[in-house]
Amino acid sequence: MAINQQTFRDAMACVGAAVNIITTDGEAGQAGFTASAVCSVTDSPPTLLVCLNRAASVWPVFNHNRALCVNTLAAGQEGLSNLFGGKTAMAERFAAAQWQTGETGCPRLEGALASFDCHINQVVSVGTHDILFCEIKAIIHHPAPEGLVWFNRHYHTLMRPAC
Numbered sequence: 001m002a003i004n005q006q007t008f009r010d011a012m013a014c015v016g017a018a019v020n021i022i023t024t025d026g027e028a029g030q031a032g033f034t035a036s037a038v039c040s041v042t043d044s045p046p047t048l049l050v051c052l053n054r055a056a057s058v059w060p061v062f063n064h065n066r067a068l069c070v071n072t073l074a075a076g077q078e079g080l081s082n083l084f085g086g087k088t089a090m091a092e093r094f095a096a097a098q099w100q101t102g103e104t105g106c107p108r109l110e111g112a113l114a115s116f117d118c119h120i121n122q123v124v125s126v127g128t129h130d131i132l133f134c135e136i137k138a139i140i141h142h143p144a145p146e147g148l149v150w151f152n153r154h155y156h157t158l159m160r161p162a163c
C-alpha cells in the first residue's frame with residue numbers, strides 16, 4: 001500500500017514526544033529551532049540524535065557550527081516552543097528567554113528540564129532531513145514538577161509522580 005504524506009503525519013501525530021529547543025552558536029552565528037524528533041542513541045559514548053529539515057532557515061548555521069544544545073522544555077514553555085517553531089526572526093526568538101553559555105559555546109536555556117551540550121560528530125541525510133548524531137559533552141539537569149509533550153498536534157503537561 002502506498003503511504004502518502006498525510007497518512008504518515010496523521011499516524012505520527014499519535015506518537016507523543018518531548019519538546020526541545022535546539023540551539024547553536026559559532027562562526028556561522030546563533031540560531032535555534034523547536035524539535036520533537038530527538039532520540040537517545042547510546043550511553044557509551046553518550047549520544048543523541050536530532051532530525052533537522054534541510055529546508056529550515058537554520059540548517060546552514062547548524063551545518064557550519066557543528067555544535068548544538070538540546071534544551072528539553074518544561075510545562076509553561078509552550079510560548080517559547082511556538083516562537084522557535086515559527087517563522088519568527090532569530091533575535092526575537094532568543095529575546096524571549098534567559099540563556100547561559102554552555103561548554104560548546106551554544107546557548108543553554110534557563111528553566112529547561114535538561115540541557116545537553118553536544119558536538120555534532122556525524123550527519124546522515126534521509127529524504128528531506130539530516131539526522132544529526134550528537135556526542136554529549138555536558139549535561140545540566142533541573143527536574144521540574146511538570147514536563148511537556150507534543151501529542152495529537154497540541155501541547156500536554158506531564159505530571160511527575162510523587163515519590
Ligand SMILES: NC(=O)C1=CN([C@@H]2O[C@H](COP(=O)(O)OP(=O)(O)OC[C@H]3O[C@@H](n4cnc5c(N)ncnc54)[C@H](O)[C@@H]3O)[C@@H](O)[C@H]2O)C=CC1
Pocket residue numbers: 008009010012013036037051053128153154
Ligand atoms: N520531524 C519534523 O520535521 C517535525 C516537524 N514539525 C513541523 O511542525 C508542523 C506542525 O506539526 P503538527 O502540528 O504535529 O502537525 P502535522 O500534521 O504537520 O505533523 C504530524 C506529525 O508528523 C510528523 N511530521 C510532520 N512533518 C514532518 C516532516 N516534514 N518530517 C518528518 N515528520 C514530520 C511529526 O511527528 C508531527 O508531529 C509540521 O507541519 C512540521 O512543519 C513538527 C513535528 C516534527
Ligand SMILES: Cc1cc2nc3c(=O)[nH]c(=O)nc-3n(C[C@H](O)[C@H](O)[C@H](O)COP(=O)(O)O)c2cc1C
Pocket residue numbers: 019032033034035036037038051052053055056057058081082084085086087088150
Ligand atoms: C512542536 C514542533 C516540533 C517540531 N519538530 C521539528 C523537528 O523535529 N525537526 C525539524 O526539522 N523541524 C521541527 N519543527 C519545525 C521547526 O521548528 C521549524 O521548521 C524551525 O523553526 C525552522 O523554521 P524557519 O525555517 O522558519 O526558521 C517542529 C515544530 C514544532 C512546532
